Amino acid sequence: MASTRTQVAIVGAGPSGLLLGALLARAGVDAVIVEQRSADYVLGRIRAGVLEQVTVDLLDEAGVSGRLHAEGLPHDGVNLAFDGVLHRIDLKALTGKHVVVYGQTEVTRDLMEARAAAGLRTVYEAQDVAVHGFDGGQPFVSYTLRGEPHMLQCDFIAGCDGYHGVCRASVPAEALQTHEKVYPFGWLGILADVPPVAHELIYAHSEHGFALCSMRSAARSRYYVQCALDDHAERWSDEAFWAELKRRLPADVAAQVLTGPSIEKSIAPLRSFVAEPMRFGRLFLAGDAAHIVPPTGAKGLNLAAGDVGLLSRALAEFYGGSSRGIDTYSERCLQRVWKAERFSWWFTSLMHRFPDTGSFGQRMQHAELSYLVSSEAASKALAENYVGLPLAF
Ligand code: RFL
Ligand code: PHB
Numbered sequence: 001m002a003s004t005r006t007q008v009a010i011v012g013a014g015p016s017g018l019l020l021g022a023l024l025a026r027a028g029v030d031a032v033i034v035e036q037r038s039a040d041y042v043l044g045r046i047r048a049g050v051l052e053q054v055t056v057d058l059l060d061e062a063g064v065s066g067r068l069h070a071e072g073l074p075h076d077g078v079n080l081a082f083d084g085v086l087h088r089i090d091l092k093a094l095t096g097k098h099v100v101v102y103g104q105t106e107v108t109r110d111l112m113e114a115r116a117a118a119g120l121r122t123v124y125e126a127q128d129v130a131v132h133g134f135d136g137g138q139p140f141v142s143y144t145l146r147g148e149p150h151m152l153q154c155d156f157i158a159g160c161d162g163y164h165g166v167c168r169a170s171v172p173a174e175a176l177q178t179h180e181k182v183y184p185f186g187w188l189g190i191l192a193d194v195p196p197v198a199h200e201l202i203y204a205h206s207e208h209g210f211a212l213c214s215m216r217s218a219a220r221s222r223y224y225v226q227c228a229l230d231d232h233a234e235r236w237s238d239e240a241f242w243a244e245l246k247r248r249l250p251a252d253v254a255a256q257v258l259t260g261p262s263i264e265k266s267i268a269p270l271r272s273f274v275a276e277p278m279r280f281g282r283l284f285l286a287g288d289a290a291h292i293v294p295p296t297g298a299k300g301l302n303l304a305a306g307d308v309g310l311l312s313r314a315l316a317e318f319y320g321g322s323s324r325g326i327d328t329y330s331e332r333c334l335q336r337v338w339k340a341e342r343f344s345w346w347f348t349s350l351m352h353r354f355p356d357t358g359s360f361g362q363r364m365q366h367a368e369l370s371y372l373v374s375s376e377a378a379s380k381a382l383a384e385n386y387v388g389l390p391l392a393f
Helices: 015-026 039-043 053-061 066-071 091-095 104-117 238-247 300-319 324-351 359-374 376-387
Strands: 002-005 008-011 031-034 073-075 077-082 085-090 099-101 127-132 140-145 148-153 156-159 177-192 202-204 211-217 220-227 262-276 283-285
Touching: 008 015, 008 140, 015 031, 015 053, 015 104, 015 300, 039 104, 053 099, 053 300, 066 104, 077 091, 077 359, 085 091, 085 376, 091 376, 099 211, 156 300, 177 238, 202 324, 211 238, 220 238, 238 262, 262 324, 300 324, 324 359, 324 376, 359 376
Parallel strands: 002 148, 008 031, 008 156, 077 202, 156 283
Antiparallel strands: 073 099, 077 085, 127 140, 140 148, 177 220, 177 262, 202 211, 211 220
């Protein structure tokens, strides 16, 4: 069996694993990433689009933000639509901050390219990845590559392998507390090379269900509509999608939607999930491996970035002689995670049509939406959460 050694073995080359690898490299800590898919497969997943300032700062720190600053779209506001009217929440005026629209695919590509250029090791297409010995002093990751068994010895394992990964699943059940809420709908999303309908995002509440108008660039749009959990993307023609989207938007906005062939169409289920603690001996969980939010608040990727920002500092401190950072990692992450869970759950509950909401529930949603856009205090609470809460470094 081929055996190699590193300081930190990172499982998963999604945004958490790649950003952690970049931050550790900057801090002089050696890390190897083990990913079960190919780089092209990872880049083919269309996901997040909105970056908080905290995430942009971490990408700056990792030295991978050149294209993000050149091509990312800073947004000073976000729109809520209901009762046929668009209401703008002025993020900049309310918080002094903005968000940047730049796709997760691009963040991932930038991180992968910087990693390859720096000659840092990533093992793609690793089979049968397993984590061992993290409750003792000699952890290691085993995997098979092109039929050959491999062993990666390390000081620490970073579980950056997403919700379905092997790391969280390897922790003894009694050491883990999990909290979960599954929502009774999903999001059907499409990507199309047409200019976006508006310069800023539109979150729309309507009697036909939720819709979101987002974008990747001035020429590429990303749209979503709430759909049934048992729906299938193949059942939706492009024409049916555009018609459904327009039905859920204010008429004057719908009239401006430019349509075209979709280049991607998929359904994502909505879930809230937290596993705690986020550390077991020498194994740390980060990003979707530890927590999931429904996408309504655009928090998933940003939480992942925050986790690895804290973890990279904690590990650098450890090699500098202090274990304070790794000892408080889980607690500091979870403080921010639970607040983002609350915001994402609240925003999801407010904006979607629930199958079992009666007329009273619908009136409550309306009253809250109308309060949100007419009270500066309420708008500010939304804006403060949307641009992102601070990290407890
Ligand atoms: P990922 O991206 O799932 O990456 C995990 C990686 O681990 C690999 N892996 C394994 N590798 C080795 N061995 C194993 N046994 C492994 N098992 C899995 C996987 O192949 C993968 O490469 O987790 P990570 O890095 O923690 O990143 C999390 C983000 O991807 C996620 O939170 C966001 O995409 C969520 N999200 C959004 N977040 C935002 O901040 N803003 C948004 O606007 C936003 N929109 C979204 C979203 C997620 C969506 N979907 C589809 C879930 C919109 C959508 C539609
Ligand atoms: C996206 O552009 O994919 C996106 C934007 C905002 C969200 C979720 C997804 O809240």
